[in-house]
Amino acid sequence: VDLAKYRILFVDEATDHLVEMSRALADLESGEPGSSSDEAVDTLFRMTHSIKGMAASLEYLSVSTLAHKLEDWLEPLRRAGARPGDLELIHEAVRALEGMVVQVSETGEAPPADESMLARLGAQRGAHEPAPSVPAAPRDEVRAVAEAQAAADALDLQPPPQRSVRVRAESVDRFLASVGDLMQRQARIEVLHRGMRHWELPREFTEELAAMERVVRELRRRALDIRTTPVRRVLERLPGIAGKLARALGKSVRVELAGEEVEVDRAVLDHLDEPLLHLVRNAIDHGIEPPDERRERGKPPTGLLRVSASRAAGRLELCIEDDGRGIDVERVRRLAVERGMFPEAVAEDLSTERVCELLFEPGMSTKKQVSEVSGRGVGLDAVKRTVEGLGGSILAEAVPGSGMRFELDLPSMVALQRVLILWVHGHRVALPVNRVDRVIDVKQGELERVGNEIFFMFEEEPIPLLDLGEHLGLGPLQPDSGGNIVLLEMREFRLGLLIDRAAADQEVFVREVPPVLGGRKELGGVAVLPDGTPVFLLEIGVLVERFN
Amino acid sequence: MSIRVLIADDAAYMREMLRDILTSGGYEIVAEASDGEEAVAAYAEHTPDLVTLDIVMPRKSGLEALREILAADPGACVVMCSALGQDALVRDMLKAGARGYVVKPFKPDQVLEAIGKARDKSEPE
Numbered sequence: 001v002d003l004a005k006y007r008i009l010f011v012d013e014a015t016d017h018l019v020e021m022s023r024a025l026a027d028l029e030s031g032e033p034g035s036s037s038d039e040a041v042d043t044l045f046r047m048t049h050s051i052k053g054m055a056a057s058l059e060y061l062s063v064s065t066l067a068h069k070l071e072d073w074l075e076p077l078r079r080a081g082a083r084p085g086d087l088e089l090i091h092e093a094v095r096a097l098e099g100m101v102v103q104v105s106e107t108g109e110a111p112p113a114d115e116s117m118l119a120r121l122g123a124q125r126g127a128h129e130p131a132p133s134v135p136a137a138p139r140d141e142v143r144a145v146a147e148a149q150a151a152a153d154a155l156d157l158q159p160p161p162q163r164s165v166r167v168r169a170e171s172v173d174r175f176l177a178s179v180g181d182l183m184q185r186q187a188r189i190e191v192l193h194r195g196m197r198h199w200e201l202p203r204e205f206t207e208e209l210a211a212m213e214r215v216v217r218e219l220r221r222r223a224l225d226i227r228t229t230p231v232r233r234v235l236e237r238l239p240g241i242a243g244k245l246a247r248a249l250g251k252s253v254r255v256e257l258a259g260e261e262v263e264v265d266r267a268v269l270d271h272l273d274e275p276l277l278h279l280v281r282n283a284i285d286h287g288i289e290p291p292d293e294r295r296e297r298g299k300p301p302t303g304l305l306r307v308s309a310s311r312a313a314g315r316l317e318l319c320i321e322d323d324g325r326g327i328d329v330e331r332v333r334r335l336a337v338e339r340g341m342f343p344e345a346v347a348e349d350l351s352t353e354r355v356c357e358l359l360f361e362p363g364m365s366t367k368k369q370v371s372e373v374s375g376r377g378v379g380l381d382a383v384k385r386t387v388e389g390l391g392g393s394i395l396a397e398a399v400p401g402s403g404m405r406f407e408l409d410l411p412s413m414v415a416l417q418r419v420l421i422l423w424v425h426g427h428r429v430a431l432p433v434n435r436v437d438r439v440i441d442v443k444q445g446e447l448e449r450v451g452n453e454i455f456f457m458f459e460e461e462p463i464p465l466l467d468l469g470e471h472l473g474l475g476p477l478q479p480d481s482g483g484n485i486v487l488l489e490m491r492e493f494r495l496g497l498l499i500d501r502a503a504a505d506q507e508v509f510v511r512e513v514p515p516v517l518g519g520r521k522e523l524g525g526v527a528v529l530p531d532g533t534p535v536f537l538l539e540i541g542v543l544v545e546r547f548n
Numbered sequence: 549m550s551i552r553v554l555i556a557d558d559a560a561y562m563r564e565m566l567r568d569i570l571t572s573g574g575y576e577i578v579a580e581a582s583d584g585e586e587a588v589a590a591y592a593e594h595t596p597d598l599v600t601l602d603i604v605m606p607r608k609s610g611l612e613a614l615r616e617i618l619a620a621d622p623g624a625c626v627v628m629c630s631a632l633g634q635d636a637l638v639r640d641m642l643k644a645g646a647r648g649y650v651v652k653p654f655k656p657d658q659v660l661e662a663i664g665k666a667r668d669k670s671e672p673e
Contacts, residue, residue, distance in 0.1 A: 009561045046558070049604055053631055054561045057653030 003058070004108075010054045011105040016165050017047040018098050025094065028087055041081075044090065045074045045524060050098065055223045062113040063100050065067040066093065069121040070348045084246045093117060179223040180417070181434060188214045188541055207528070224413060227267070231309045231316070232260035234273050238280055238307055245284050252302040253288055259309035264316045265413045271390055272318070272410075275383040277319045279406050280305065282380070287324030287404055299323065313413060318408040327398050329355050356396040358385040378480070389528045417510045419527070419537065422486065425474040430508065430527060431497075437487040456485055456496055463487070465496045466547050471522075488540060495544060506530075510537060522546075550576040551667070554594060556587035556613065557602040557629065565654055566600055566629075573660040584608025588616045591624070598667065600650070601624045603637060611641060618645045627666045629654075 017039045024040040024047075052067035070093045077086060096117045103111040114426040175493030193209060239255035246253040288294075295301055306321045332355045333347045334479070342350070350358075362381040380396075387394045392410035401404050419430035420439075440458065447465070455462040465485065469477040477483060477498055508527035515534070517523060524539035549569050553575045557563045564568035570577060578594045585607045591599060596629035599617065603610035610628060617624050628641045628649040638649050650659050 006561065006565065009564055013559060013561045046604055046606065049631065050559045050562075053652045054559060059564065059653075 004057060007104065007108060010058055010060075011101055014051050014054060014097075014101045017051055018094055018101065019166065021047050021094050025087060025091055038078075041074065041077050045071065045078060048074060058110075060100075060104060060110040062111050063097065063104070066097060066100070066114055066117060066121075069093075069118055070097075073330070075123050089120065093121060132538060139315050156505060176223055176227060179219060182216060183220055186213065191541070227265050227413070229266050229269060230260060231262050231264055231269060231272075231318075234276060235260050235307055235309065238276065241277065242280050242284055242305060245281060246303075248289070249285065249290075251284065251290055252290055253284055254302050254304055256304065256306045257308070258306070259311075261312045262309040263336055263412070264309075264311075264314065265411075265460040268316065268390055268410055268412065275319070275386050275408070276307070276320070278379050278383050280307070283320065283322040283324060283404065287322040287326070289325050293325075297402075314406075314411045316412040318410065320403065320408075321399065321405040322404065323399070323403040325405050327352075327356065327359070327396075329398070331359055352398055356398060359396050360394070385530070388532065389509065391509055391528070411511070417525075417527075417537075418505055418507050420486070420505045421467065421529070421535065422484075422497070422538075423500040423503065424469050424472060424477070425500065427472070427474060428503075428529070428533065428535045429468070429472070430537045431486065431540065432524075432537065433505050435489055435540050437489040440485045440486050440487060440496075442483055454498065458487070458494075458496075463494045463496045464547075465498045466543065467498045469498070469500075471543060471546070488544075495547070508535075550574060552576050552578045552594070554579045554581065554587065554590050554595045554596040554599045556584070556590070556599065556605065556610075556626055558582050558605045559602075562602065562629070562640070562654075566659070568586040569654060569656045570600075570663070572656065575663075584610065584613035587613045588620075591617050592620060595621070597625060598627055598663065599624065600663075601626055601646075602629045603634060603641070604631075605666050610617075611637075611644065614641060614644055614646055625669075626665055627663055 021044050024043040027040040048067050048071045052064050052071060054060075055063035055067060070090070073093075074090070096114050100111040100114070103109070147288065156393050162181075189209070190213065194208075199341055222342040235257050236534045239257065242253055242255045283305055284303075288305070289297070289299075291301035294303065304323045306319070308319045308321075310317045310319075331484055333350060336342050336355075336358055337344050337347045341347075341358070360380050360383075384394050387408055387410065392408060394407075395407045397405040420433050420436055422429050422431055440455060440456075446456060448457070448462070454467065457463075458463055463485075467476050469475055477500065484499050484501045484503060486499060488495050488497065506529075507527065509527040510527050513520065513523045513526055522539050522542045523536045525537040527537065528533055551574075553570055555563050555570075555577060557566065560582070563582075567577050567580070571613050575598070578596050579590040579643050581590045582605075584605045587599070587601060587605075588597045588608065601610045601613055601617075605613070608616075614626055614628070616624060622645075628638060630638050630649055631652045631653060632642075641649065647669050648662050650662045
């Protein structure tokens with residue numbers, strides 16, 4: 001038996017268990033009576049039981065004995081419930097076990113027995129309830145029956161909450177980035193493999209390839225699981241913020257949340273905080289009327305703000321609705337005319353729907369201008385940009401009768417990628433940074449033309465260049481006043497992309513290329529830059545293939 | 549054909565240990581499950597020749613999983629894994645149709661012997 005391997009497994013798993021036990025103790029301390037405390041005691045019992053078993057098999061008798069004592073001690077709590085005084089002792093026992101596990105991990109040896117902890121567990125137990133005396137031989141029939149009874153009780157308990165471990169968000173992000181990378185490479189391999197269908201490949205090889213495809217798909221599924229989190233995380237703050245703001249403005253508001261349990265990509269959620277706050281603030285600041293005004297209009301003095309999330313076909317729908325004074329259509333029309341957006345005759349005919357759309361125009365978005373209208377529109381253009389950057393859309397609607405309703409339609413999953421932005425004849429395209437080796441400045445004289453081909457001398461080696469302007473059908477580039485070359489990261493050979501210049505790299509959300517452009521294989525996806533401009537991602541493999 | 553085994557235990561440590569012991573005994577591990585519910589699902593998916601089932605597991609206990617597996621496949625060969633002192637519980641399991649049991653901490657030859665016996669019982673006479 002490979003002891004070192006089991007020692008590592010033991011340390012890992014026991015550490016996880018002890019973290020979970022601390023969490024269960026915290027749950028017990030928070031004092032919620034009822035089922036949650038049953039679950040917490042059950043978790044403590046199960047984790048202790050598991051540590052005991054592992055330690056026994058490695059012959060760490062000090063650990064297994066302490067775990068055994070703790071298990072015995074926890075057993076009556078499963079029926080009687082825990083009392084405040086009990087928790088302190090359990091805490092100490094957990095800490096003692098933690099110390100032992102650390103010792104195992106550092107020295108690889110069995111730690112010495114903690115006699116005082118054992119004694120305390122033994123002494124306290126007597127006070128707790130008249131239970132069978134503890135230090136019985138393992139085969140003692142009485143104790144065996146008691147333990148079996150306890151275990152049998154465990155079987156009848158409700159299922160405990162799903163196990164979880166604490167992981168740094170950064171580690172998760174790095175892991176997910178690697179999974180993303182792996183998936184890209186896998187996709188590439190699949191393409192290459194299809195190109196080899198006329199080759200005679202060894203059967204074992206193609207079988208392994210197919211097996212790997214399955215594993216990568218499975219990995220992808222699990223990675224997606226890790227990426228999702230309930231929208232509760234951003235929604236649950238809203239009532240508090242809304243209440244505070246309302247009080248400050250002498251208003252009264254009730255916030256109703258729905259669909260907090262809907263799961264969504266963390267990357268999407270991380271960007272929703274700001275837009276949602278914006279919309280909630282707007283609704284309270286400018287939508288909901290003061291209580292007196294509401295009474296005059298025959299409304300209840302307390303305003304209502306509903307924020308709901310729902311999921312449909314891979315999309316997340318968020319809806320923010322208030323019962324305030326709504327939009328002043330006439331004033332928005334007038335403002336649009338004043339700002340030169342429409343001639344008066346056209347503005348008069350604008351439908352209410354169209355007027356709502358105008359709220360998202362940048363020109364309508366400064367507070368002063370719009371609060372003259374109806375107070376709507378503060379920063380709504382910024383909200384719209386964020387939502388569109390995520391690959392979503394936003395819609396404003398005047399609720400018949402009163403109030404406003406904003407609907408956000410978002411992808412529930414996005415692919416986050418770091419890209420380099422390349423300028424070519426005033427157009428921008430994006431290149432995943434993982435394909436970039438470096439960016440080099442060049443001047444006209446440094447390029448050599450041989451027939452139709454251009455080369456660049458780098459590290460005493462002629463590097464073939466692909467003129468991106470020409471390849472994208474924008475016309476050949478003339479780097480006379482200087483340009484940039486992007487040296488690609490390739491295994492077999494070196495290749496440079498000739499461009500006008502490269503801008504700083506940034507993270508973007510990548511979406512699939514719309515079906516209408518589906519035939520353009522050199523486009524690997526589309527992303528919206530923070531300024532609202534869409535850019536296409538270059539599928540570099542396809543470009544290289546053509547080049548060859 | 550090697551004998552195909554499903555291992556169900558909530559502790560990764562125990563699964564790894566069983567995997568090592570059983571592999572050394574010439575068994576093939578076709579799946580692992582970390583709770584009772586997964587065990588039932590994995591049984592349906594792989595229909596292994598043998599299952600090792602831990603008694604104390606989350607979501608669905610060993611006993612519940614045992615009953616569901618046997619309900620779906622009365623011929624299933626299930627061996628329970630128990631800790632020392634769970635004797636009464638083990639008797640319940642055997643009554644419910646488990647073919648045998650092994651006691652933690654695992655000793656490789658004891659595990660292989662117990663599983664071998666359980667297999668013998670399940671072979672047609």
